[in-house]
Amino acid sequence: MPLNQTKIGWATAAAIVIANMVGTGVFTTLGFQLASLQDMGAILLLWVIGGVVALAGAFTYAEIATRLPKSGGEYHFLSRIYHPFLGYLSGWVSITVGFAAAIALAAMAIGSYVAKFLGWSGSSVAMLSILFVALVHSFDIKQSSRFQNILTGMKVLLVLVLIASGFLLPAAAGSPFDHAQGLSFSWSSITEPIYAVSLVYVIYAFSGWNAAAYLTDEIRQPKKNLPKALLGGTLLVSLLFILLQVAFLRQAPPDLLAGKVEVGQVVAELMYGQTGGRIVSFMIAGLLIAGISAMIWVGSRVTRAMAGDYQMWQYFARDNQTGVPVRAIWLQAGISVFLVTTSSFEQVLLYSGFVLQLFTILTVVGLFVLRRRKIGEENCWRGPLYPWVQFIFLFFNVIVLLFLLIDKPFESLLGMLNLAAGALSFAWEKWRYKPAEVEARTKKEAKSKPVDRFVKTSAKKVNT
Known part of the structure; x- marks a missing residue:
């Protein structure tokens, strides 16, 4: 099948x-x-820091992706910068945690939002949502595209409606923005270990800022367009x-929200009443379904890419007759259901x-390696304020990792x-399968591997 050149x-x-990015967190x-x-x-400063760190990451990934212009994200970057072993571990994490945990978290949140209205248990709602x-997504790309587009449109609209309502309605009594209460701030708060752990939640909420880096091959003029996509x-x-x-x-006293997963539902009931809050809760559940859909869609493609490179994963490399990697989809779903049934929301979030x-x-450290070795200098986009942008990213993320280990x-x-x-x-793969066999299989698949129809569908929509 000829390669589709449309980007x-x-x-x-x-x-x-x-x-x-707009999902569970x-x-x-x-x-x-x-x-x-x-x-x-x-x-609130946590959320500002989260945005700054995400932007620092986007600046860095934009340069790395244009220096190493191939789809695959960290799986490709780490394999090229350091060693295939690190790339494999990154792919392993994407399969077992990166997407499966995100799916599980969204499903658990759906359970928290609507289970009490349906009279079911939260875990039952979560598992049924995933399945x-x-x-x-197990039939054809056209159906998947229509499903994803409708839910993504609902997602952005709902966020805008909640923001507008929160600012236009009077601040609730007892909220930090109530005149009698006032917004507090103390520098001592940000020096506590729990502040770094709280930053984990925020950084999780901002995850997805690197999504376009997984699709570098499919972006027209990546040197120009990939940075605009990531940063914009x-x-x-x-x-x-x-x-x-x-x-x-503005719309809820802090004690009503503390420890709650269904924050949006609590605020919606205060703003719109019980009936309106219930409607918004189901809309948020639909939004979270969109997150599950995106992760199953993208995650299954990463799994299929791993399966194309490593013999051990070969079973999950096969598509159905319409080009959908059904086996990889159900692998993601199975791992996610396992996480739902064995872990709490907070454990899955912190673990992932x-x-x-x-x-x-x-990966961000890898940019220093690429610049020192002058790899991809000819066609890359060079981010401004190097290396201070990278130091900002590394500073906050390393602190979070250290405090996670301690706390x-x-x-x-x-x-x-x-x-x-x-x-x-990885050791089993190297021991079980001879390198010559793997190389021969890879060359054979490179000549006959079909193009993902999702790329074609997306490209047609763009041209239309």
Whole structure:
């Protein structure tokens, strides 16, 4: 099958970034921050820091992706910069945690929002949500595209409605923006270890800023359009996130939100009443379904890419007759259901946050390696304020990793055990399959591998 040369533009790539960023975290993590922090100014500063760190990451990934212009994200970057072993571990984490944990978290949040209205348990709603979306994506790309586009449109509209309502309605009595209460801030709050752990929740909420870097091959003129997509999408979402948290804090006293996953539902009931709050809760659930859909869609493609490079994953490389990697989709769904049934929301968030941050840190450090070796100098986009942008990213992310190890050793240990399991699977791959066999298979597949129809569908929409 001939390669489709049509590419997507920066606007479509930016939309992918926005769709991946606006998900579970922005509607759920404020409750965990309020459970351990009482300084409202310090909490809002967390969200500003999260936006700055995400932008620093977007600047860095834009340059790395144009220096190493190939789809695959960290899996490709780490393999080229350091060693295929690190790339494999990154791919392993993407398969077992990166997307599966995000799917599980969104499903758990859906359970928190609508289970009590349906009379079901939260875990039952979560599992059914995952299985339903996996089924939707198991037939053809056209159906998947229509499903994703409708839900993503609802997602952005709902965020804008909540922000507008939060600012236009009078501040609730007892909220930090009530005149009698006042917005507090103390520098001592940000020096406490729990502040660094709270930053984990915020950084998780901002995850997805690197989404366009997974699609470098499909972006037209990546040197020009990839930075615009990453930076434009990240900047817009950062602004929306900060405004949404202010809107939440304007409309609800902190004690009503502390420790709650369903923050959006609590605020919606206060703004619109019980019936309106219930409607908004189901709309937020639909938004979270969109997050599950995006992660199952993208994650299954990463799994298929791994399967094309490593013999052990070969079973998941096959598509159905319409070009959908059904086996990879159901692998993602199965891992996500397992996480839903065995872990709490907070454990999954912290566990996935630890290992994902580890690989983004390694990737950002990789830019120093690329610049020193002058790799990709001819056609790359060079980010401004190097190396200070990278130092900002590394400073906050390394602090978070250290405090996670100290304050949440169990979740951190789970993350390291996951890496150990990945290392064992890599060793098994090298021992079980001879390099010559793998090389011959790779060359054979390179000649006959079909193009993902999702790329074709997206490209046609862009040209239309």
